[in-house]
Amino acid sequence: MLKQSHLHSLKLSLIAAAVALVAAGCTFEPKYERPPAPVTQTFPEGGVYANQPNASSTASNGRTANNVAAPDIGWRDFFADARLQRIVELALKNNRDLRVSVLNVEAARAQYQITSAALYPTLDASASQNKTRTPKNLSFFNQTISxxxxVGLNASWEIDFFGRIRSLKDQALAQYLSTAESRKAAEISLVSSVADQYLQMLAVDDLLTVTRNTLKTADESYRITTLQFDNGVGSELDVRQAEGVVEQARANLQTEMRLRAQAENGLVLLVGEPLPDDLPPALPLDTQNLLSDIPAGLPSELLTRRPDIAAAEQSLLAANANIGAARAAFFPRVSLTGSFGTLSPTLGGLFKPGSAAWSFAPQISLPIFEGGANVANLDLAQVQKRIEIANYEKAIQNAFREVADGLAARGxxxxxxxxxxxFVKSQSRRLDLSDLRYRNGVDSYLAVLTAQTDLYNAQQLLINARLQRLTNLVDLYQFLGGGWIEHAGDQPRPADAPVDYGATAPAAVPASGASGASVSKLTPVEHLLPSAPQADTVAKGNAPD
Known part of the structure; x- marks a missing residue:
């Protein structure tokens, strides 16, 4: 009789499992529809946007992107300076902020696995001894100690009839994907930041060279005017004016030396270690020769080029899935618990015939009164989705503005x-003529000093403009989604892959579907990113069947 009852219970369990597998595919998640992009269909044209560089531009020196989009251009192809390439490589391996981003991805992946595990039954082995004493006047046959x-197995399983756990799993998956895309955005931003800081350091080097040359010229002028004053053929006014230029140049030199040290400190912080001594020689600022004709494409392409936009959409998908979990909280929870093992009053009798024991306890829990908590949770989930919609739209608008600003500057x-x-050439010639006129007694020394100051200012303006042009090209490369691959033609790594280019990038998204696939199976992260026509594969919109 015991065997028949056990068999009957097993049949019921199998039927319940089959029903659960069918029902688990349905959720209360709203059907996901990607919000329309709140920007125009094209970037601004005409005016400052019309004069974009191409392969024939003087500054490009024959280097061209060949109309290849930024995400398909490796950062080693974009940067021509071997020293900068080496520094970027070091930063990708040692930057601490990037390490934190990678660890955040691992934490999100673990959280996804934890949430996914709730879809499956839990099975535990247990062994126990229960020893009790009963008062003698309440015991039978004077047996006060029992x-x-x-020894046995305990099993429990919440059957996800209404998709609550599946919605939580979808939410955790979207949060994981969002974290992975944020990590990708952090790496792209790091490449850009390292290049910007490196170029800033080169610009200060050029400013130091100009200031030292200006100081050298000013010292010579001061020496000559002092000699002339001592010989009675010059005025003290000329001496003091020349002295003022010398001291101003010395002050500027100290300022730029300080900026140079601080720029290098900033670069060391980004790299994550002191700069090694065996770095290749640097190219001067005016010969960096970055790719300057990368096509902008269309604003709609930013949705797939920009990992920060992809991260914002994944956060929106997570909020959408959370609504399904909040809706499912209004419906009953069905759980199965059971145990099978042996019981015996003696340790030696645990495995003797007739000691088998089992229990089966299905349970249904229906919320009746929660003090409004379920309603409030649903309202909160819907508000959070509207917040994420606004964040997603803001990410698109911000990307559009960054690219448009970059194009305006590049033009x-x-x-x-x-x-x-x-202008620098004309001021240099002006200084030569002013000095000649002064030496011939035609003009005052003030004209020489003014020309010298104007030349110095013009040289500074030129260096700053060169720096701004280069940083604009670097930033535009980042804004268009470039900086993720090392060489053009490389297979893009998954967003959660390690930085070590010499290692095989492991796929890292655990796949666990209704088919009962192992939770340890891994799938590349890009395969789970929703495209526009397939967005509802992650956030299902079907009501329970």
């Missing part, structure tokens, strides 16, 4: 630098 030994810097180069 022992119970047990003006080449002509600005050409004009400043001519």
């Amino acid at each position: 022992n119970t030994y047990s 003006t810097f080449d002509d600005q630098i050409k004009a400043l180069e001519l």
